[in-house]
Amino acid sequence: MATVILLRHGRTEANASGTLAGRTAGVHLDDLGRTQATRAGDRLAVVPLAELVSSPLERCKETARVVAARQARHDSVRPRVHSDKGLTECDYGEWQGRKLRELARSALWKTVQTNPSAATFPGGESLPQMQARAVDAVRRRDAAVGSAHGSDAVWLAVSHGDVIKSVIADALGMHLDLFQRIQVDPASISVIRYTDARPYVLATNSHEGDLSWLAPKHRRKRTRSRADQDAPVGGGAGPGTPA
Template identity: 60%
Template sequence: MATVLLVRHGRTTANATGLLAGRTPGVALDAHGQDQAARTGDRIAAVPVARVVSSPLDRCLETARAIVDRQTGAPPSSVDDELTECDYGQWQGRRLDELAKEDLWRTVQSHPSAVVFPGGESLAGMQARAVAAIRRHDAAIETEHGPGAVWVAVSHGDIIKSVLADALGMHLDMFQRLEAGPASVSIVSYGASRPRVLASNTDSGDLSWLAEGARAGDAAVGGGAGAPAADGPTPRIVP
């Protein structure tokens, strides 16, 4: 399959003040988040992406624009409601330090597959719709652009963690072991045999090696040679 860059939005005013924004409209990137989004756009600029798909929330749209604006030729972009933030229901808009005192908080940390937010959705339902959306876009982009295509999905922390957990074959109850920081880039390649997680929660580093595609296929016994050096030629395999 193609390769997807899972990008979390940059830091927001809610993140900076400890609020659970959820789906609250009008939550924008703060100045630091705008800088983060710009740096992420600069990182991805080395890779010609086939499409940028975003959550409909403002903070993701801002981050997606920073990526598209730095691409040569401005790739097509679209919005997918299935990549939107978890519906936290009655938790939305409340302070995280207050929520940490709730009994449900402990379940969110230790047994997330059992969590249904009051007046909202379950974490299992969130994962199911997000994974289905990512895999659907990935298959469509590969069909249109070929298996070397790279595309970007801009979404939210819990969404990205749940997609990574699925790609890693982890039970949802372990997804809190993963991190997805503001404006971070995680990379998943969906192959015929299995997904491969090529990177997780990165906020720096060269991505130009993705310009030739991630070459999804069987896993190399022993780990393989890795990506070519950024300042050198592609390694040549001598029989």
């Protein structure tokens, strides 16, 4: 198993106007969104990424390409951006393209807020379906990255707000009905380290700060020991501890 950095795409005009873009084609980063993506890319430049994976939607691919360019400036190697349909936005069906203020007046809105495990979007998918395919995509790829590059490997998944929230909720062992308690802003970074024992949520909704502590400390492909995977009693010494 490895460590995944979950990056939400930068802001779009749809976000700024309060429109639920969903899977609408042609939704791009706005000026602020590009600035946000650049800032996230600069933070991530110090972390060698074993893989860079994106939702197939334009706003995520644009964000991922900015990160890849920043990686190249730091390491002279520009990672290839892979696409994974499992990371795509929720299929909001008939809600897609509508204003959030309008949707907030519907009965389903309250279900989405208070009982999301029972929410199915008309003509689209349910929130449990979204979570199941997103978690499967992340866990499956994480296992492949760990097998290919070692358990210290770090990879990046660029996706969408509700998708990332659902993956974090799964890692926390949190029922989907509580996932609205998690905040994931545009271009924010969240981090999950998967192990055979359990997932560890290392960060959520991060906008600032040094990420060099995520860089693999071992040059050779490495498998974590049982002690590495267990939760340290008392909290441990943190990521700066010498190997």
